[in-house]
Amino acid sequence: MSATTASTIIDAEEFDALLSVAGAYARDVARPLALDVDAGDEEAGRRAWSALCEIGLERSLLAAEAGGPGLPDGTLAPLAEAVATGDGGTALRLVLSNVALAGLATPPAEAARWAYVPAAGVRGLEDAPELRANALVGEARFALGAAGADGLVIACRDTKGPALAAVVRGTPGLRERPVDDQLGLRGAPAAVLSFDHATAIPLGGVDAAARAGALVHAGVAGIARGIARRAHEMAFAYAEERYQGGGPIIIHGAVRDMLARMAERELGVGRAPEPATAVDPAVALAQKAACTDAAVATTTDAVQVFGGMGYMRETGVEKLMRDARYCQLFPASNWATREALLQLQRTRRASSGHGT
Amino acid sequence: MGAATLTPLREAVPRLVDHPQLHGRDLRSLESFVLRTREFSRSAIRPRALELDRIADGDPGHFPWELAAEGAKLGLLNLITPRPSGGDADQFCLRAALVAEEIAAGCGGMATLFGAHALGLTPLLLAGPGQWDGVMKEVAASKDDERPLIMACAITEPSAGTDVEHHKLVRSAKLVSRAVRVDGGYRISGVKHFISNGNVARWTTVVMPEDPKRPYETTLAFLVPDDAPGFAVTKVEHKMGQRASPAAELTFDDVFVPDDHVLGRPGDGMAMVAGVLAGSRPVVGGIATGIARGAYERLLEWLQADPVAGGLLHHQQVQLALAQMYEAIHVSRQAYVDAATEFDSISLGKLMANVSTRLFGRMPAAVRTNAVAHRRLTGDQSRRLMIQLMQRSVGDRVLTQTLGMSSLAKARGGDTAVWVAGLALEIAGLDCGALRPELEKCLRDAKLCQIYEGTNQLNRLEVYEGLVAGLSMHVLDDAAAGMPGPDGHSGNGAMR
Numbered sequence: 094m095s096a097t098t099a100s101t102i103i104d105a106e107e108f109d110a111l112l113s114v115a116g117a118y119a120r121d122v123a124r125p126l127a128l129d130v131d132a133g134d135e136e137a138g139r140r141a142w143s144a145l146c147e148i149g150l151e152r153s154l155l156a157a158e159a160g161g162p163g164l165p166d167g168t169l170a171p172l173a174e175a176v177a178t179g180d181g182g183t184a185l186r187l188v189l190s191n192v193a194l195a196g197l198a199t200p201p202a203e204a205a206r207w208a209y210v211p212a213a214g215v216r217g218l219e220d221a222p223e224l225r226a227n228a229l230v231g232e233a234r235f236a237l238g239a240a241g242a243d244g245l246v247i248a249c250r251d252t253k254g255p256a257l258a259a260v261v262r263g264t265p266g267l268r269e270r271p272v273d274d275q276l277g278l279r280g281a282p283a284a285v286l287s288f289d290h291a292t293a294i295p296l297g298g299v300d301a302a303a304r305a306g307a308l309v310h311a312g313v314a315g316i317a318r319g320i321a322r323r324a325h326e327m328a329f330a331y332a333e334e335r336y337q338g339g340g341p342i343i344i345h346g347a348v349r350d351m352l353a354r355m356a357e358r359e360l361g362v363g364r365a366p367e368p369a370t371a372v373d374p375a376v377a378l379a380q381k382a383a384c385t386d387a388a389v390a391t392t393t394d395a396v397q398v399f400g401g402m403g404y405m406r407e408t409g410v411e412k413l414m415r416d417a418r419y420c421q422l423f424p425a426s427n428w429a430t431r432e433a434l435l436q437l438q439r440t441r442r443a444s445s446g447h448g449t
Numbered sequence: 450m451g452a453a454t455l456t457p458l459r460e461a462v463p464r465l466v467d468h469p470q471l472h473g474r475d476l477r478s479l480e481s482f483v484l485r486t487r488e489f490s491r492s493a494i495r496p497r498a499l500e501l502d503r504i505a506d507g508d509p510g511h512f513p514w515e516l517a518a519e520g521a522k523l524g525l526l527n528l529i530t531p532r533p534s535g536g537d538a539d540q541f542c543l544r545a546a547l548v549a550e551e552i553a554a555g556c557g558g559m560a561t562l563f564g565a566h567a568l569g570l571t572p573l574l575l576a577g578p579g580q581w582d583g584v585m586k587e588v589a590a591s592k593d594d595e596r597p598l599i600m601a602c603a604i605t606e607p608s609a610g611t612d613v614e615h616h617k618l619v620r621s622a623k624l625v626s627r628a629v630r631v632d633g634g635y636r637i638s639g640v641k642h643f644i645s646n647g648n649v650a651r652w653t654t655v656v657m658p659e660d661p662k663r664p665y666e667t668t669l670a671f672l673v674p675d676d677a678p679g680f681a682v683t684k685v686e687h688k689m690g691q692r693a694s695p696a697a698e699l700t701f702d703d704v705f706v707p708d709d710h711v712l713g714r715p716g717d718g719m720a721m722v723a724g725v726l727a728g729s730r731p732v733v734g735g736i737a738t739g740i741a742r743g744a745y746e747r748l749l750e751w752l753q754a755d756p757v758a759g760g761l762l763h764h765q766q767v768q769l770a771l772a773q774m775y776e777a778i779h780v781s782r783q784a785y786v787d788a789a790t791e792f793d794s795i796s797l798g799k800l801m802a803n804v805s806t807r808l809f810g811r812m813p814a815a816v817r818t819n820a821v822a823h824r825r826l827t828g829d830q831s832r833r834l835m836i837q838l839m840q841r842s843v844g845d846r847v848l849t850q851t852l853g854m855s856s857l858a859k860a861r862g863g864d865t866a867v868w869v870a871g872l873a874l875e876i877a878g879l880d881c882g883a884l885r886p887e888l889e890k891c892l893r894d895a896k897l898c899q900i901y902e903g904t905n906q907l908n909r910l911e912v913y914e915g916l917v918a919g920l921s922m923h924v925l926d927d928a929a930a931g932m933p934g935p936d937g938h939s940g941n942g943a944m945r
């Protein structure tokens with residue numbers, strides 16, 4: 094296996110059709126299962142995943158030469174957004190699977206689930222597992238979406254800097270422990286991964302790692318947009334039908350203001366970029382921070398519009414708030430995301446002859 | 450590095466030292482009580498908070514009797530019980546709010562458990578001396594029991610939530626519950642939901658109108674025991690957070706309430722609701738401040754103890770975030786202390802200082818509980834007298850202003866709790882080990898503070914009316930003017 098960045102061209106019409114399929118999956122499969130998946134029902138999680146695999150969305154970025162459709166990187170975020178209107182956790186599985194598969198040159202086994210594990214520690218890459226002589230050493234203390242995966246693509250570091258390496262389930266030296274009390278995106282259960290000289294296949298260095306990083310940031314931004322869209326839609330519908338204080342609550346200024354701000358975020362900062370062939374890492378970082386902050390604001394207000402009902406598990410609105418929070422924190426907190434954006438901007442300025 | 454705690458109280462809230470109603474001894478006593486509660490919260494509540502949360506996630510009706518009993522021994526179920534009833538409350542709202550912060554720093558749900566109990570008792574306190582024996586004494590007497598007596602207060606309904614807690618919006622609220630006057634009392638029917646402690650309360654104070662289409666004019670309150678025929682707990686909610694305090698749906702199917710368990714007269718209910726909320730919202734401000742403090746303290750402990758995480762303290766962004774958290778917690782605390790002292794010294798304080806009230810306090814219990822005296826003290830004339838006392842000593846303008854202050858404390862605190870808990874989680878990130886589920890719980894608990902006791906939006910309308918526009922709601926004056934009583938007499942019924 095080796096890293097590849099090849100991708101096929103997809104025209105707008107084809108992509109719209111694919112988005113419709115993803116939207117239908119979200120509406121008809123992911124959404125009806127979402128509360129069960131959130132409650133930890135493993136069978137519901139399996140059904141959501143296998144239906145996603147049936148329409149091939151889990152491998153849309155797998156390169157053509159590896160037997161996949163090889164869609165452009167820029168298609169991942171819109172697809173994630175569509176699926177996240179059904180369930181954010183399932184959408185994260187889709188993102189992590191595609192980021193992992195995008196780095197593989199040979200086809201994975203049918204129905205195998207792969208997950209990308211970003212460097213998410215307090216100190217970023219410094220905390221990431223180390224790749225030494227095709228073996229990984231270290232730990233991923235909160236690998237979201239990695240629990241039960243058949244294969245893992247790990248963001249790690251080698252002697253030259255950031256790198257990617259693949260590890261398959263059952264490899265000696267790989268140990269997985271479940272994580273309890275996951276606040277959000279529970280459709281992508283987290284695990285603690287320990288690597289004690291676990292045999293790993295190098296997938297590439299700095300460029301491969303940068304591509305994976307950009308993809309996951311763009312993907313999480315897409316998920317956040319999908320979650321926020323769903324929260325906005327639910328709050329709007331509820332505000333039209335819930336009667337309080339002399340009429341539907343949409344007549345009250347406080348509710349109108351919250352709904353208007355949701356629309357402002359959705360049509361402003363939260364708007365999806367046009368699907369492009371590649372994903373610019375800086376744009377992806379900016380989108381990740383802006384869209385996830387917007388999603389937290391929108392989902393928190395959506396719970397507020399629902400009032401006491403919004404705080405109860407049965408309405409599903411509080412789940413959107415919890416899911417949005419995890420988007421804000423994954424793969425790293427937004428303050429660290431902004432710091433990474435600044436570093437990237439400084440590097441670019443320096444290399445273009447500006448700045449110091 | 451300093452934690453945003455209250456050590457000592459006079460440093461955290463310096464103006465309490467010069468407060469006219471807090472003499473040196475009172476302040477020392479208050480400080481000592483707060484410190485005892487802090488110790489209880491740190492040693493008994495915080496270590497069990499996550500476990501309780503997990504248990505209640507699987508069994509939403511679970512009630513932590515063991516911790517409630519320990520708290521009762523400390524006095525946490527008698528925070529507002531006046532001396533004639535066997536309590537020792539001098540600063541009612543202030544003490545309850547300060548204590549709420551301490552408990553909430555350990556677990557937001559536990560703070561709501563004790564707060565909701567006080568909410569259930571407040572209508573009895575406001576109903577006047579006629580209600581200070583009976584149930585209030587039962588509560589005080591149960592403090593050493595394995596299962597102490599728990600109270601709840603039922604206001605909201607499935608079709609009417611925030612609007613029933615506002616004196617204007619209630620006029621158009623879609624209430625379904627109804628009280629029907631019968632010989633010797635009332636028969637009440639309806640469904641109340643989101644009632645904290647509702648599934649375990651021995652007594653619930655229930656607010657219902659005689660005419661659901663005219664709730665403002667006809668609402669009154671009732672005291673209902675859990676074994677009343679027709680009363681049932683029909684659901685326990687599965688909440689996002691604050692799970693240590695269960696929230697239940699209660700159904701009243703033609704439940705008979707005798708006259709001596711009727712609080713107020715038709716139309717007095719809104720005055721009662723306004724008084725209860727003016728006293729309970731600063732406590733919610735305390736709970737919210739405590740949740741925020743709990744998140745901040747947990748984060749700080751982790752940053753200081755974990756060698757890897759400690760590196761974060763070198764980032765100026767993290768230093769500024771910690772400073773902003775400290776600042777928000779401090780401001781929220783001052784807001785609820787202001788609201789609570791105003792309630793104690795201006796609203797309730799004036800009522801408690803009234804000659805008639807003080808005379809009752811000195812009346813021997815044997816006289817007070819005599820059957821004839823009791824009937825008089827809980828009868829219609831006595832109910833009218835209490836409203837008149839409140840009208841004369843407090844008045845609509847003062848009550849509106851107090852409600853505005855209490856709403857300010859509640860809204861500010863709720864926003865602080867959500868913001869601080871979210872920021873703490875953002876600084877720590879997902880990869881922070883055992884700290885993560887604790888901070889996540891703080892965030893889940895915090896969100897309720899923006900919703901219960903009226904949404905923050907409704908509370909800010911109260912701030913506008915009471916503090917910005919200087920308006921007066923007309924709940925006391927109208928009630929004192931003489932709404933139709935249970936005996937069918939009606940006064941002039943002047944409405945504005």
